[in-house]
Amino acid sequence: MKNTRVAFVLVSIATLALLVGSAILQRIVFKAAESSSTVYLSPTNFLVKPGGKVNLSVVSNFSIPAYVASAQFVISYDETQLSFEQGVASSGFETKKLKTQAGKLFWALTPNTKGGVVGQYDQSTTFGQLYFLAKQAASVTISVDPELTVISAIDPTGQSALYNAVSSVQNSVGEVTALATTKVVGQDSGEFIERSFTNFLAQRAIKDTVIPLVNSAVSIVRLKDIGKIEINFGLTESLGGVVVSTVADSSFVTTLSGLQSNSRYYYRLKVLSEGGSPLVIYPLKTFTTVATSKKAVDPEKSELETVELGNNQARVIAIQRDNIGNITTQPVSFAVISGEVVLTPASLGALSTVGVESLINSKQPVEIEAKSANEVIGITQFTLEPTTQSAATGQSAAGQTLPLNRQTLMILGALLVIILSSGLVLARLHRVH
Amino acid sequence: MRQYYLILLAILLVGGALVIANWRLTTIDQTGENLPEISLSNLPTTYCPTEAEVFHTSNQLSVAIVAVSNCRSISLSTLDLTSSETIYLKLPHALGVAVEYSDRFDRYIVTPRVGDADNNNIINELDQSAVLEEMFESSSRSDVNMDNQINAEDLALTRINQAVGVNRPDGVGWTL
Numbered sequence: 001m002k003n004t005r006v007a008f009v010l011v012s013i014a015t016l017a018l019l020v021g022s023a024i025l026q027r028i029v030f031k032a033a034e035s036s037s038t039v040y041l042s043p044t045n046f047l048v049k050p051g052g053k054v055n056l057s058v059v060s061n062f063s064i065p066a067y068v069a070s071a072q073f074v075i076s077y078d079e080t081q082l083s084f085e086q087g088v089a090s091s092g093f094e095t096k097k098l099k100t101q102a103g104k105l106f107w108a109l110t111p112n113t114k115g116g117v118v119g120q121y122d123q124s125t126t127f128g129q130l131y132f133l134a135k136q137a138a139s140v141t142i143s144v145d146p147e148l149t150v151i152s153a154i155d156p157t158g159q160s161a162l163y164n165a166v167s168s169v170q171n172s173v174g175e176v177t178a179l180a181t182t183k184v185v186g187q188d189s190g191e192f193i194e195r196s197f198t199n200f201l202a203q204r205a206i207k208d209t210v211i212p213l214v215n216s217a218v219s220i221v222r223l224k225d226i227g228k229i230e231i232n233f234g235l236t237e238s239l240g241g242v243v244v245s246t247v248a249d250s251s252f253v254t255t256l257s258g259l260q261s262n263s264r265y266y267y268r269l270k271v272l273s274e275g276g277s278p279l280v281i282y283p284l285k286t287f288t289t290v291a292t293s294k295k296a297v298d299p300e301k302s303e304l305e306t307v308e309l310g311n312n313q314a315r316v317i318a319i320q321r322d323n324i325g326n327i328t329t330q331p332v333s334f335a336v337i338s339g340e341v342v343l344t345p346a347s348l349g350a351l352s353t354v355g356v357e358s359l360i361n362s363k364q365p366v367e368i369e370a371k372s373a374n375e376v377i378g379i380t381q382f383t384l385e386p387t388t389q390s391a392a393t394g395q396s397a398a399g400q401t402l403p404l405n406r407q408t409l410m411i412l413g414a415l416l417v418i419i420l421s422s423g424l425v426l427a428r429l430h431r432v433h
Numbered sequence: 434m435r436q437y438y439l440i441l442l443a444i445l446l447v448g449g450a451l452v453i454a455n456w457r458l459t460t461i462d463q464t465g466e467n468l469p470e471i472s473l474s475n476l477p478t479t480y481c482p483t484e485a486e487v488f489h490t491s492n493q494l495s496v497a498i499v500a501v502s503n504c505r506s507i508s509l510s511t512l513d514l515t516s517s518e519t520i521y522l523k524l525p526h527a528l529g530v531a532v533e534y535s536d537r538f539d540r541y542i543v544t545p546r547v548g549d550a551d552n553n554n555i556i557n558e559l560d561q562s563a564v565l566e567e568m569f570e571s572s573s574r575s576d577v578n579m580d581n582q583i584n585a586e587d588l589a590l591t592r593i594n595q596a597v598g599v600n601r602p603d604g605v606g607w608t609l
Contacts, residue, residue, distance in 0.1 A: 008440075008441070011441065012440070012441060012444060015441065015444055015445060015448070016444065016448065069588075069589035069592050069593050070585040070586075070588040070589040070592060071585055072568070072569075072584055072585040072588075096561075096565055096568075096588065097565050097568055097569065099569050101569075106568075106569040108565065108568055108569075108585060108588060110588065110592065117592040117593055117595070118592075118593065148584070150584050150585040150586060151585070152585040152586045152588070152589035154589075154593060161475060161477075162477060162578075162586055162589055162590065162593075164586070
């Protein structure tokens with residue numbers, strides 16, 4: 001009788017867990033399998049003699065395999081320095097339209113896959129070659145328009161849903177000079193050489209966050225490798241304001257100041273080389289500054305942002321918001337929950353921040369808590385490492401994100417309960433028999 | 434022993450009812466103002482038609498231009514529908530579709546194929562040509578995804594959605 005009761009209790013628990021798990025799983029929306037790509041012109045840096053040919057490949061580097069239905073590239077060049085000769089689609093693609101107008105090249109291509117209208121492309125894909133003629137000695141830039149360049153791809157899990165796979169573009173810069181005497185590296189250009197091409201694709205922004213405040217905004221950018229950044233911002237798409245980093249680093253916390261409250265701002269991030277030339281240009285984005293709030297802090301709306309600076313250092317920023325999302329400026333106290341670290345409070349505009357520095361010379365997990373008016377507004381966990389490392393992005397090899405938030409924990413908890421309950425029931429039934 | 438099974442059965446029933454209630458609450462239009470309705474799904478996010486051509490065969494042949502609310506919802510409440518009939522529907526730059534209506538259901542989810550640039554109810558090479566002709570130009574007649582520009586996305590729609598739409602049963606061409 002006692003065994004029956006125990007078995008009953010366990011089966012009830014398992015049933016409830018299954019029901020709860022079912023309800024939770026029903027609410028999960030599986031993220032679409034969208035690829036993102038950087039479109040660039042290869043080589044990104046070149047030397048050529050006046051009168052020489054400039055042969056550039058139009059390349060897209062996909063994060064995960066993309067199912068491409070069509071693509072358009074809009075490329076700008078200075079007509080006084082270069083003349084456009086022709087565009088040739090790579091095998092596997094066909095040119096649908098090619099037009100030049102006032103220093104702009106418009107090129108539409110589609111896959112020419114037999115028996116289908118969509119081609120699957122992985123990693124680095126060359127869509128075609130562009131041939132220019134260098135007219136005179138000058139520094140030239142051939143740029144890819146980040147707004148008008150589109151790679152239209154299909155999400156195979158979302159039936160016919162289309163998306164633009166282009167997430168960033170990269171320009172090509174060169175020098176037309178009589179000193180360019182080195183012979184061919186490229187395909188058919190006798191006076192064309194590549195330089196500084198190694199490893200450039202590794203460079204990109206792996207984090208680009210803007211925290212809008214009342215009269216300013218804080219930009220947090222983390223790069224894959226050491227470099228510089230430039231942020232252009234303004235009330236219109238023509239931007240106007242600019243902030244450029246003065247030192248090369250992999251993490252940047254930049255204040256965009258002198259902003260109007262309650263206003264929509266446009267901004268564009270550019271990733272620069274250590275020497276200061278643009279490497280990756282991101283599309284225009286927007287943020288809206290907030291109004292001053294004297295309301296109480298809402299812990300649910302507040303959050304902590306962690307910037308891992310490498311070399312055993314990090315910075316934690318407390319963003320306090322009221323119940324409608326406006327920024328409040330109550331004093332914040334930070335405390336170490338775990339980790340051998342020293343905290344150095346600082347301020348960042350209207351935000352409270354704290355510098356975190358490791359006291360030991362080895363990798364360690366750290367947990368920091370922030371309180372406002374004795375109420376916890378957030379806890380952040382991160383790892384401090386002795387050497388500069390790229391922070392973990394939480395991205396799996398397949399490119400999908402599994403955020404460790406409350407919902408994820410609930411799902412994992414429900415699954416754990418189901419597994420444990422099932423195991424216990426089976427063990428009990430086995431013993432009974 | 435029997436009481437345990439009864440309690441277990443009760444838990445299952447209550448749990449099942451909760452799951453069904455949860456599903457209904459997340460899918461049903463709370464106001465009910467538009468019901469019955471045709472809900473448009475899986476369309477390009479920018480595609481926002483304001484009107485649809487609806488043809489139905491209740492007591493007599495009837496065709497009407499009805500409003501599309503919030504880009505995705507077509508109310509059937511103003512139509513004189515019988516308890517069961519076929520509704521024919523056409524949206525701008527999309528292929529015609531047929532919906533089997535029954536008064537037992539409140540919502541019909543429909544996914545029209547978008548890409549009919551020339552609005553002849555067929556998506557084929559001619560639509561590709563129409564888009565390519567206006568691509569990179571100031572014209573916008575072939576803007577099939579309604580994002581105010583003719584670009585690779587419009588071209589892609591004319592390629593991936595190639596098909597022939599459902600015609601009006603009276604043999605007359607669609608006006609949209």
